[in-house]
Amino acid sequence: MSVACISLATSMVKGASGKRRSGGSLNSTVESFECQPITVALPPPVSCLSGSGTTSHHPIGGSRCYQSTLRSYNKWSPTEQGATLVWRDLCVYATGKQAGGSGDGGPIKRIINNVSGAVTPGTLIALMGSSGAGKSTLMSALAYRMQPGTIVQGDVLVNGQPIGPYMYRLSGFVHQDDLFVGSLTVTEHMYFMAKLKLDRTVNRSTINRLIEELLERTGLSKCASTRIGEVGEGKMLSGGEKKRLAFATELLTKPTILFCDEPTTGLDSFSAQNLVSTLQLLAKRGTAIICTIHQPSSQLFSMFDQVMLMADGRVAFAGKPNDALIFFEQHGYSCPSNYNPAEFLIGVLATAPGYEKASQRSAQRLCDLFAVSEAAGQRDVLINLEMHMAETGDFKITEESYLSRKSNWLCTTYWLTYRAFLTVVRDPTVQYLRLLQKIAIALMAGLCFSGAISLDQLGVQAIQGILFIFVSENTFSPMYSVLSVFPDTFPLFMRETKSGLYRTSQYYVANALAMLPGLIFEPLVFVIIAYWLAALRPTFGAFMVTVIASTLVMNVSTACGCFFSAAFNSLPLAMAYLVPFDYILMITSGVFIQLSSMPKAISWTPYISWMMYANEAMSIAQWEGVSNITCSVEDPNLPCMRTGEEVLAHYSFDESHLWRNIWAMVVIYFGFHILGCVFLWRKTKHG
Numbered sequence: 001m002s003v004a005c006i007s008l009a010t011s012m013v014k015g016a017s018g019k020r021r022s023g024g025s026l027n028s029t030v031e032s033f034e035c036q037p038i039t040v041a042l043p044p045p046v047s048c049l050s051g052s053g054t055t056s057h058h059p060i061g062g063s064r065c066y067q068s069t070l071r072s073y074n075k076w077s078p079t080e081q082g083a084t085l086v087w088r089d090l091c092v093y094a095t096g097k098q099a100g101g102s103g104d105g106g107p108i109k110r111i112i113n114n115v116s117g118a119v120t121p122g123t124l125i126a127l128m129g130s131s132g133a134g135k136s137t138l139m140s141a142l143a144y145r146m147q148p149g150t151i152v153q154g155d156v157l158v159n160g161q162p163i164g165p166y167m168y169r170l171s172g173f174v175h176q177d178d179l180f181v182g183s184l185t186v187t188e189h190m191y192f193m194a195k196l197k198l199d200r201t202v203n204r205s206t207i208n209r210l211i212e213e214l215l216e217r218t219g220l221s222k223c224a225s226t227r228i229g230e231v232g233e234g235k236m237l238s239g240g241e242k243k244r245l246a247f248a249t250e251l252l253t254k255p256t257i258l259f260c261d262e263p264t265t266g267l268d269s270f271s272a273q274n275l276v277s278t279l280q281l282l283a284k285r286g287t288a289i290i291c292t293i294h295q296p297s298s299q300l301f302s303m304f305d306q307v308m309l310m311a312d313g314r315v316a317f318a319g320k321p322n323d324a325l326i327f328f329e330q331h332g333y334s335c336p337s338n339y340n341p342a343e344f345l346i347g348v349l350a351t352a353p354g355y356e357k358a359s360q361r362s363a364q365r366l367c368d369l370f371a372v373s374e375a376a377g378q379r380d381v382l383i384n385l386e387m388h389m390a391e392t393g394d395f396k397i398t399e400e401s402y403l404s405r406k407s408n409w410l411c412t413t414y415w416l417t418y419r420a421f422l423t424v425v426r427d428p429t430v431q432y433l434r435l436l437q438k439i440a441i442a443l444m445a446g447l448c449f450s451g452a453i454s455l456d457q458l459g460v461q462a463i464q465g466i467l468f469i470f471v472s473e474n475t476f477s478p479m480y481s482v483l484s485v486f487p488d489t490f491p492l493f494m495r496e497t498k499s500g501l502y503r504t505s506q507y508y509v510a511n512a513l514a515m516l517p518g519l520i521f522e523p524l525v526f527v528i529i530a531y532w533l534a535a536l537r538p539t540f541g542a543f544m545v546t547v548i549a550s551t552l553v554m555n556v557s558t559a560c561g562c563f564f565s566a567a568f569n570s571l572p573l574a575m576a577y578l579v580p581f582d583y584i585l586m587i588t589s590g591v592f593i594q595l596s597s598m599p600k601a602i603s604w605t606p607y608i609s610w611m612m613y614a615n616e617a618m619s620i621a622q623w624e625g626v627s628n629i630t631c632s633v634e635d636p637n638l639p640c641m642r643t644g645e646e647v648l649a650h651y652s653f654d655e656s657h658l659w660r661n662i663w664a665m666v667v668i669y670f671g672f673h674i675l676g677c678v679f680l681w682r683k684t685k686h687g
């Protein structure tokens, strides 16, 4: 194949693609390009997928007919025809801004520098290069999964269409770091992900069959019932098994493009080889697979159809693994016969300590040489052809319909709640400890107050005292215990929500719902024990009001904790703001100061204090209708409250406020949760 021929084809494509043709059908345009010089000038065979999913051979020179790899482009259907991903003049810049919009910006740094390339259906390509060469950044840009604070410039197309959010459905992305909910078993995780990723119409038996098949294919059948586990926990999935589980999860949706960020890192050579064999099989079925990979063994290196070698954000070579060695040899870098070729190639491009300038110069020289090489010319023909096809296509990409997955809000929320609930109940140490702690405090408080509750002046103090214990015990510990909920799970939440698996509102509601059983059970146990031990007012009404107010207090406090957890990025930051807020709540609870005596400017603060609302509601339940409080006979000069009404007035409480207090707590509960959800959503916009 001559360079002249390639440049002829390239210039024809460029010339024709400059403008959208007016008139004439798309097919005729395509045909005129497919059947004439381009088929001759096209690159050496990449494994290709014909319309029927089989490969065919070009009649000239035995190379595969490139024509068969081209879609007709009268519709956009990567799932049926396979996906060709091309990128041209791609640059990626880091702005220095962190997630959440923080950071001063700093100098803009170019990470990827004018990179072009193409991957056709059925190709397994390895992105290689020394550490920091830009492999992960390039792959994230191609997958439409950019890190916050980065800017992408240039064209990236799938079957001629610019990439967009549809990439989350069309492609799978196996991340370098595996994030899972450790409390689930492998099967539970797969089932949960299937429920989120697949159409609602796919039934249970189909999902089970699919999971079984995927676990079999990834060698995870024997761990089907094993818990995934968190880092540091014993007897859970190994690192390699987690990696394979990440693969299996991505394969649920049968992606047409699969991105794998260092899939073999941390695996022994046998497991790594198994994994790449699985990728080869997948590629044979038409999936385009792009992997970043570190120092593969010779055998692993030769298993890839194509390699793309990167140095300092540029391409030093793209083509077949063997051709890479030939290219390097032609330019003075000959791989010794007993040397691992991948290690050799990366070594040539790496920056040697002490010789930084010289190594960078030689790597840049190779990049320059590749840019004007025949291989680069062949690649550009393919890229330009794809660009041209897109420009002449009259079809409209129906991204919306492509993205749509038959799911419904409630169904997704149900599965998220189920997962969150399993996480809560499968942490028995925390659950048992919390319950034991509640029972112990209830017993202690009940016993301490058991002899002090009576209808006299000392009894008034004792009753108000234990009511404050009910309120404070259900406020502080639950509020602080949920502060880490969102910061802890944020990375997984971001990854899943960015992949379009669910919305922020669904995740937030699911977390709130999963906590609910505990938030009802715990205050109930507390009140039952302490109320009867202390011998508070023995009427059903008073008891029920105490139960309802305690439950509401615990739920509102947790909602407040969730809000602070969602609003701040870390536990220490959330704590720093919550502690002063605590004091406002406590001071305005009605126990420490007569609310009517507060300065006018801050007299509104009790209205945001659910401690005040709960205290007032419980006090009303204890004192409403009481008229026989005795006074001390020893000292008639001491102040004396003879009726419940007087007791309530002493604390600036009012008998008629019972329902107001209950409703106020309900409103605050929803208010905090709505705010929490909004703040979490804001974080996803910047994250």
Ligand SMILES: Nc1ncnc2c1ncn2[C@@H]1O[C@H](COP(=O)(O)OP(=O)(O)OP(=O)(O)O)[C@@H](O)[C@H]1O
Pocket: 094, 095, 096, 109, 111, 129, 130, 131, 132, 133, 134, 135, 136, 137, 138, 147, 148, 149, 150, 292
């Ligand atoms: N958001 C960012 N801000 C500033 N620099 C960044 C950012 N992201 C990546 N970089 C820098 O860009 C370069 C390429 O990073 P990248 O992670 O793509 O390299 P890599 O080839 O995948 O490396 P490794 O093999 O070690 O994972 C590195 O020098 C890295 O420090």
